[in-house]
Amino acid sequence: MDIAVVGGGIAGLTTALALTAQGLPCTVFERSDSAGSEGFGIQLAPNAGRVLDRLGLGPALDAVAVRPVARELRRWDGTLLARTELGEAATRRYGAPYRLLRRADLLRVLAAAFPGPVHHGRRCIGVEEFRGGVELRFAGGGRYRAAAVIGADGLHSAIRGCIAVDDERPTGFAAVRALVPADPGEEPRIVVRLGPGGHLVTYPVGGGLRNVVGILPTGADPATFFAAAGPLAADPASFSAFAGPLAVDPASLFAFAGPLAGGVPAPLLDRPPLPKWHRGRLAVVGDAAHPMLPFLAQGAAQAIEDAAAIAAALRTTRGFDAYEAQRRPRVERVVAAVDAGRHGAPATLPDHDWIYGC
Ligand SMILES: Cc1cc2nc3c(=O)[nH]c(=O)nc-3n(C[C@H](O)[C@H](O)[C@H](O)COP(=O)(O)OP(=O)(O)OC[C@H]3O[C@@H](n4cnc5c(N)ncnc54)[C@H](O)[C@@H]3O)c2cc1C
Numbered sequence: 001m002d003i004a005v006v007g008g009g010i011a012g013l014t015t016a017l018a019l020t021a022q023g024l025p026c027t028v029f030e031r032s033d034s035a036g037s038e039g040f041g042i043q044l045a046p047n048a049g050r051v052l053d054r055l056g057l058g059p060a061l062d063a064v065a066v067r068p069v070a071r072e073l074r075r076w077d078g079t080l081l082a083r084t085e086l087g088e089a090a091t092r093r094y095g096a097p098y099r100l101l102r103r104a105d106l107l108r109v110l111a112a113a114f115p116g117p118v119h120h121g122r123r124c125i126g127v128e129e130f131r132g133g134v135e136l137r138f139a140g141g142g143r144y145r146a147a148a149v150i151g152a153d154g155l156h157s158a159i160r161g162c163i164a165v166d167d168e169r170p171t172g173f174a175a176v177r178a179l180v181p182a183d184p185g186e187e188p189r190i191v192v193r194l195g196p197g198g199h200l201v202t203y204p205v206g207g208g209l210r211n212v213v214g215i216l217p218t219g220a221d222p223a224t225f226f227a228a229a230g231p232l233a234a235d236p237a238s239f240s241a242f243a244g245p246l247a248v249d250p251a252s253l254f255a256f257a258g259p260l261a262g263g264v265p266a267p268l269l270d271r272p273p274l275p276k277w278h279r280g281r282l283a284v285v286g287d288a289a290h291p292m293l294p295f296l297a298q299g300a301a302q303a304i305e306d307a308a309a310i311a312a313a314l315r316t317t318r319g320f321d322a323y324e325a326q327r328r329p330r331v332e333r334v335v336a337a338v339d340a341g342r343h344g345a346p347a348t349l350p351d352h353d354w355i356y357g358c
Contacts, residue, residue, distance in 0.1 A: 001132075001133050001145055001146050001147040002024075002025040002026050002027055002146060002147060003019060003024060003025070003026040003027075003146060003147055003148050003149070003150060003314070004026070004027055004029060004134070004136055004144060004146035004148070004149045004150070005019075005026050005027070005028045005029070005149075005150045005152055006029050006124045006136070006149060006150070006151050006152060006153045006158070006159050007028075007029075007030065007031075007151065007152035007153035007154060007157075007286075007288070008028045008029070008030030008032075008035075008111075008118050008120070008152075009030075009107070009152060009154060009286070010103075010106065010107070010110070010286065010300045010303055010304065011152035011154075011285045011286025011287065011288070011300075011303035011304070011306065011307060012028055012030070012150075012152030012153070012285075012286075013028065013107065013110035013111055013114060013118075014051070014052070014055075014110060014303065014304050014307035014308075015150055015152055015285055015306070015307040015310060015311065016028050016114050016116060016118075017055050017057075017110065017113055017114050017307070018051075018055065018307045018308050018310070018311035018312075019311045019314070020114065020115065020116060021055060021311065022311045022312065022314065022315050024311065024314055024315070025116065026116055026150075027116060027117050027119065027144070027146070028114070028116070028117065028118040028119065029119050029122040029124055029136070029138070029144070030118060030119065030120050030121075030122065031121070031122065031123035031124070031139075031153075032120060032121070033120050033121045034120060035107060035108065035111055035118075035120075039102060039103070039104060039179055040102070040103055040177045040179065040211055040213075041100060041101065041102055041103065041179070041203065041205035041209075041211030042100075042101060042102075042103045042106060042297075042300060043098070043099075043100055043190065043203065043297040044061070044065070044098070044099040044100070044101065044106070044300070044301065044304075045098055045297060045298065045301045045352075045355065045356055046090070046091070046094035046095065046096040046097065046098055046356045046357065047094070047096075047301050047304075047305060047355060047356050047357045048096075048300065048301035048304040048305070049061075049094075049096030049097055049098070049099060050094070050095050050096040050357065051304045051305060051307065051308045052096075052304065053096050054308070055113070056113070057109055057110070057113055058096075060109045060112070060113070061099055061101070061106075061109055062097075062099075064101050064102070064105040064108075064109065064206060065099035065100060065101040065105075065206065066099070066100045066101065066188050066203075066204050066205060066206045067086075067087075067091075067097050067098065067099060067100075067188065068086050068098055068100055068188045068189050068190050068203060068204075069085070069086060069087045069187055069188055069189055070083050070084060070085050070086050070087070070187075070189045070190070071083070071084045071086055071189065071190040071191075071192065072084075072189055072190070072191045072192070073192050073194065074191060074192070074193045074194070075193070075194060076193055076194060076195040076196070078193075081194075084352065086098045086189075086190075090356075094356045094357060095357070100188070100190070100203045100204060100205055100206075100211070101205055101206060102205050102206070102207070102209075105206075122138045122142065123138060123139040123140075123158075124136050124137070124138055124153065124158050124159070125137050125138060125139050125158060126158070126162070127149055127159065127162050127282060129280050129281055129282075130145075132147075133145050133146060133147055133148075133281065134146050134147075134148060134149045134280075134281045134282065136149060147281070148281040148282070148283070148314075148320075149281060149282050149283075150282075150283055150284070150285060150310060151163075151282065151283070151284040151285070151288045151289075152284075152285050152286050152288060152303070153288050154286070154287045154288055155168060155269060155270075155271070155287045155288070155291045156168070157284060157287075157288035159282055159284055159288060160271075160274065160284050160288045160289070162279070162282055163274070163276065163277070163278065163279045163282055163283075163284060164274055164275060164276065164279075166271055166272050166274070167271070168269040168270070168271055169269060169270055169271060169272065170218065170267060170269060171218075171267075171268045171269060171270055171293055171342070172217060172218055172342075173198075173215055173216070173217065173218060173267075173268045173293065173342075174215075174216055174217070174218045174219070174220070174265035174266060174267045174268060175213060175214065175215055175265065175266055175268055175294065176213070176214045176216065176222045176264065176265040176266070177211070177212065177213050177214075178211075178212045179205070179209045179210070179211055179212070180209070180210050180212055181208060181209065181210065182204045182208055182209055182210035184208065186204070188203075188204050189203070190202070190203040191203070195226070197216070197217050197225075198214065198215050198216035198217065198220075198225060198226070199214075199215050200212065200213070200214050200215075200226065201213045201214075201215075201297075213294070214226060214265075215268075215294070215295070216265065218265075218267050218268075220265070222265055268293055268294070269291070270291045270292060270293065271291055273290070273332070273335075274289060274290070276324070277289045277290075277320070277323070277324045277327075277328065278320035278321075278323070278324060283310065283320045283323065283324075285303060285306040285307060285310055286299075286300075286302070286303030286306055286307075287299060287303065289306065289331075290302065290331045290335060292334065292335050292338045293338050293339070293341065293342065295338045295341035295342075296334065296337060296338050296341070296355065298334050298338065298355060302330075302331055302334055305327065305330070306323075306327055306331075309323050309326050309327050310323040310327075313326065333354075334355065337355070
């Protein structure tokens with residue numbers, strides 16, 4: 001029997017790759033019918049980059065990713081508060097580059113590198129432990145026997161529900177995302193613009209596109225909220241000054257009618273801390289273990305760190321205990337830093353060394 005990985009997202013595929021690199025055979029079960037096609041972007045910080053580079057994915061990622069030269073933190077009116085250089089010196093400092101790319105490209109790179117099977121259209125609905133293994137059950141019938149199960153099935157994880165019972169919690173925030181045209185001549189950088197009760201992040205993702213993420217209070221209308229937040233709407237030029245020229249004016253940013261546009265705010269949920277990340281032959285990684293607000297762009301990065309840690313832990317006699325012992329203190333520190341941003345603390349100020357790992 002091999003190890004079953006439930007969920008073929010960033011956490012699941014990276015876990016599968018890390019297990020394979022440790023010589024541990026595994027099979028991935030993903031509920032969706034096809035590989036991820038989500039268009040929006042993702043920031044891959046150097047702490048994630050180091051793991052992925054060690055798995056041999058650096059060249060494939062570099063073929064599709066943009067390397068930002070800096071991250072800028074600006075007031076809503078465009079005033080520069082801080083600039084963190086992310087170019088070559090940072091790559092040397094952290095041991096891996098900062099990368100910006102489309103999520104679908106990341107999933108494609110991960111899937112292409114995994115030699116084992118990924119079974120699509122298999123939604124796990126329960127597991128039962130038996131002597132020597134675990135049996136997974138799938139919607140629509142079908143079972144699979146595995147030596148152990150790693151739940152990488154996200155915020156609404158079925159595997160987490162087999163370890164402990166808790167509910168998703170509203171955070172009071174929602175996210176709206178869009179892809180808009182980028183200026184071909186612009187300096188590749190991440191710009192975080194802080195507003196009252198919300199913020200806006202933009203960065204290029206390649207292919208002539210820029211990813212925009214707006215964080216705003218749940219229930220607020222994006223166009224009204226971002227227009228009312230300050231001189232942004234009154235002075236589109238100031239928006240351009242902070243984010244580079246855009247083909248759309250800021251107030252209608254999230255109403256952008258292109259085929260890749262987002263526009264509908266999705267409430268951001270999290271869960272209370274999980275008392276144990278594993279039980280018997282079950283364990284969880286990524287958002288299934290520790291969902292967090294996206295304020296530090298670390299959710300996927302921490303999932304990627306989990307993947308390397310759980311695979312290495314399964315090579316030791318302490319198994320899942322070793323995984324949790326290694327990862328929990330670091331994840332709790334990251335979550336605490338993210339949560340500080342809920343109350344307007346400058347969680348995005350450039351003290352990132354401990355996160356990026358030097
Ligand atoms: C607006 C926003 C911006 C973000 N930006 C960043 C960023 O820039 N950088 C960063 O590091 N993080 C970012 N994050 C966080 C990041 O998106 C998540 O932490 C990351 O996607 C978690 O990956 P995961 O694989 O654990 O979960 P998911 O991405 O949720 O993947 C779970 C997978 O499991 C599958 N699945 C679910 N249930 C089952 C089941 N029962 N059986 C089989 N399969 C199942 C799903 O279909 C999915 O493929 C952001 C989040 C948000 C909301």
